[in-house]
Amino acid sequence: MQAINSNTQARSVNLPWRLIVGLGVILLLIIISYIRSPQITTAVLSSTLRQSTPIILGALAGIFCERSGVVNIGIEGMMLMSAYMGFMFNVWTGNLLLAIVGTLLVGALIGAFHALMSITLKVDQVIGGTVINILATGLTGYFYQQGLTTSGKLQTITIPVLSDLPIVGPVLFTNPPITYAAIFLVVIVHLVLFKTRWGLRTRAVGEHPAAADTVGIRVNFVRYVNVIIGGMFAALAGAFLTLEAVGTFERGMTNGRGFVSLAVMIFGKWTPFGSWGGALLFGFANGVQTQIQFLQSQLPSWLAWLGQIPNQFIGMLPYLLTIIVLAGFVGRSRGPAASGKVYSKE
Amino acid sequence: MTASISESPIVLEARNVTKTFPGVIANQDVNLTLRRGEILTLLGENGAGKTTLMNILYGLYHQDSGEILVRGEVVRITGPADSIRRGIGMVHQHFMLVPVFTVAENIILGSETTKGLMLDLDSARQEIRNLSHQYGLDVDPDALVEDLSVGQQQRVEIIKALYRKADILILDEPTAVLTPQEAEDLFKVIRTLTKEGVSVIFISHKLKEVLAISDRIMVLRRGRVVGEADPKTATERSLAELMVGRDVVLEVEKGPANPKEVVISVKNLVVHDDRDQVAVDNVSFEIRAGEVLGIAGVQGNGQTELVEALTGLRPTKGGQVNIAGQDLTGAKPRQIFEAGVGHVPEDRQEDGLVMSYSIADNMVLNTYYRKPFAKRGVLNEQAVREQATRLVKEFDVRTPSPFVPVSTLSGGNKQKVIIARELSRPLKLLIASQPTRGVDVGSIEFIHKSIIAQRDQGVAVMVVSAELDEVMALSDRIAVMYKGKIVAVVPAAEATRERLGLLMAGITHEEPQPVAS
Numbered sequence: 001m002q003a004i005n006s007n008t009q010a011r012s013v014n015l016p017w018r019l020i021v022g023l024g025v026i027l028l029l030i031i032i033s034y035i036r037s038p039q040i041t042t043a044v045l046s047s048t049l050r051q052s053t054p055i056i057l058g059a060l061a062g063i064f065c066e067r068s069g070v071v072n073i074g075i076e077g078m079m080l081m082s083a084y085m086g087f088m089f090n091v092w093t094g095n096l097l098l099a100i101v102g103t104l105l106v107g108a109l110i111g112a113f114h115a116l117m118s119i120t121l122k123v124d125q126v127i128g129g130t131v132i133n134i135l136a137t138g139l140t141g142y143f144y145q146q147g148l149t150t151s152g153k154l155q156t157i158t159i160p161v162l163s164d165l166p167i168v169g170p171v172l173f174t175n176p177p178i179t180y181a182a183i184f185l186v187v188i189v190h191l192v193l194f195k196t197r198w199g200l201r202t203r204a205v206g207e208h209p210a211a212a213d214t215v216g217i218r219v220n221f222v223r224y225v226n227v228i229i230g231g232m233f234a235a236l237a238g239a240f241l242t243l244e245a246v247g248t249f250e251r252g253m254t255n256g257r258g259f260v261s262l263a264v265m266i267f268g269k270w271t272p273f274g275s276w277g278g279a280l281l282f283g284f285a286n287g288v289q290t291q292i293q294f295l296q297s298q299l300p301s302w303l304a305w306l307g308q309i310p311n312q313f314i315g316m317l318p319y320l321l322t323i324i325v326l327a328g329f330v331g332r333s334r335g336p337a338a339s340g341k342v343y344s345k346e
Numbered sequence: 347m348t349a350s351i352s353e354s355p356i357v358l359e360a361r362n363v364t365k366t367f368p369g370v371i372a373n374q375d376v377n378l379t380l381r382r383g384e385i386l387t388l389l390g391e392n393g394a395g396k397t398t399l400m401n402i403l404y405g406l407y408h409q410d411s412g413e414i415l416v417r418g419e420v421v422r423i424t425g426p427a428d429s430i431r432r433g434i435g436m437v438h439q440h441f442m443l444v445p446v447f448t449v450a451e452n453i454i455l456g457s458e459t460t461k462g463l464m465l466d467l468d469s470a471r472q473e474i475r476n477l478s479h480q481y482g483l484d485v486d487p488d489a490l491v492e493d494l495s496v497g498q499q500q501r502v503e504i505i506k507a508l509y510r511k512a513d514i515l516i517l518d519e520p521t522a523v524l525t526p527q528e529a530e531d532l533f534k535v536i537r538t539l540t541k542e543g544v545s546v547i548f549i550s551h552k553l554k555e556v557l558a559i560s561d562r563i564m565v566l567r568r569g570r571v572v573g574e575a576d577p578k579t580a581t582e583r584s585l586a587e588l589m590v591g592r593d594v595v596l597e598v599e600k601g602p603a604n605p606k607e608v609v610i611s612v613k614n615l616v617v618h619d620d621r622d623q624v625a626v627d628n629v630s631f632e633i634r635a636g637e638v639l640g641i642a643g644v645q646g647n648g649q650t651e652l653v654e655a656l657t658g659l660r661p662t663k664g665g666q667v668n669i670a671g672q673d674l675t676g677a678k679p680r681q682i683f684e685a686g687v688g689h690v691p692e693d694r695q696e697d698g699l700v701m702s703y704s705i706a707d708n709m710v711l712n713t714y715y716r717k718p719f720a721k722r723g724v725l726n727e728q729a730v731r732e733q734a735t736r737l738v739k740e741f742d743v744r745t746p747s748p749f750v751p752v753s754t755l756s757g758g759n760k761q762k763v764i765i766a767r768e769l770s771r772p773l774k775l776l777i778a779s780q781p782t783r784g785v786d787v788g789s790i791e792f793i794h795k796s797i798i799a800q801r802d803q804g805v806a807v808m809v810v811s812a813e814l815d816e817v818m819a820l821s822d823r824i825a826v827m828y829k830g831k832i833v834a835v836v837p838a839a840e841a842t843r844e845r846l847g848l849l850m851a852g853i854t855h856e857e858p859q860p861v862a863s
Contacts, residue, residue: 195465197458204444204455211442214406215456215506216427337445 052283058261076258082238111231435507640821758789
């Protein structure tokens, strides 16, 4: 009993301490690099945040599904399909708000489809997800027509006063709406998952559905709702791509982001903040990569050697990082115990 | 005490409850009454229908017929949520706790207290502390369940029920996983609970503790209530008799045995159970070719571990096993099988069959690697098919085809598949554990005939059964196990039900017994 007490205390004390040191080191590095080259630092950091947005949204989608016990490998397809539909809604209505609402509905619908396959029809969940991925590539590729025009994309919202601060201003307070939303959603999903009744039930259903059932929780209902919510988060990631970042649709434009989201979710041990850390890491690698390619000839002398590396290798950086992070961390993380298992009474 | 309980109001009642599963009658016309503040024990062997009955009361299953009354009112319990609302709490044999949640989270799950949108864990903690204090259930609300001992997890389960204001508490085999000390603590808690007006249904097959804790004992056998007993006048012996039954008289036609050379000789065998406690304690016996040795005993006295050790499924901790002239102590299952040992396992679903395989594939599960079923590592489908078709006919397996999954068969036919497989090759020793548990009467007869036929062909047979009638009907000699030891070996001709009952309760010297009511 005594040992258990000290154990749980040790657990809750250790983590923030390491986190604080880690954050301190990162902050120090940012300040050093800002002093040496403010422009590049600001550009890389802004890019980090934007590149991380679809990743964290995808990871949150994964968290909702897997925490409730449904494996969702189809986030890539959900993103792609929603990105396409978001773009088409924008083409048809010319109203960005309507386009976003429409995209979310599409996401909910695909989520419901995945839930139907994996919960009611008991299709193997990895196969179900793969079906969604293949369907998304096929359908969007077939229906996409080139040359469609839209009435624009979501614009940057500059927050008065705060945006004038050095580094922090341009990085954190000069962003388009979905980027802001993603940050809020990380906090909100954390609260929902760990501080509310719904979150407790969701986690119970994903860990030990029989236990949840015996206290009167409707296991499959909880799973359905969570997978549908997950679909909407994946849709928001898709909307980010066509309605905020690029403004138009391209074939296969998600480019593996859905899978990176899953990697990031595992890296973050199925928690929103942990996944956000992973998403920022990936975003940072992407930001560095684009900045190096962009500034190749104008790099300051202390970074000139970077310009010598062939573009193709620089372009690998984020994916390489994903592999390293997964290989290094996945072994040690433990997902929801009942994830991927269909629940049925006897 | 008893007088006051027999006057207190009835809180729960079952009338003529019947529940059948495909091929098995789990409960038949079961009647049960539970009074306020009473400890009612349901006693019965595994598969007697205790857990099914409790799952009906808890709303996990529905009875096919009969009715349930809670506080005098006929109810249809629609599910766990409904039964919780009616004040029924259940502690399952396998705990229903989320290992990565804290004690408090587990307890409030499904009946959460909230402050606005957020969970209110503080008031839950307070409530848990109050309950802990009131009933002597010491547990830290912030500990993770996976860090707790089994006994502590059980306390969490009990608090979970009390937190939901349960005043009818069902404990399904609560002592199965506990050490004797933990069990003693649990009994204290149960007594405190009943003093506070909680009614308890206690499920067990351990005679001693049943006599120690109960106000009233109900004995189930093959899904029926076979008797009630008052713990003040009942003895372990009378309970053991009730439990293993006397209502079905099984007759097996057999001639006298013709024992020849010794086939298996076991010397001073020691085997441990899953919790590393001694389960088989220095056991020695021999079986000769052409005779049946029956192992009788109340379940959980080491029979399972003995069989597992002899068939190579469980390591031995001491002693020697000789089969057909070979030392096979601690040998691998394949070696033992090659020596000519057939095994009909106790749990056919778990250890006897691969449920998703066809009958044909299950029939060659032990011989698939030999000719004619395999040649150079490739299966000979033709031979497998012919074997299956022949055995299905020979052993009267009732199935549309030998190629359907074995899971579609009834209990009796599944058992016939196993018997067919094990008897399809020449044997020296047959070990059959609970060969007719959950099997319909027609199949029982067939299986018994097959076993006796083996004996008459000169096979040494060991039959382990919880059914005293079965042991008496099949055996030429009967060994009685009690607490891991063979307390006596009796020639079947001299064995009486009374004598075996005494031995099963661990009484080896015949003493004058008070007449059990």
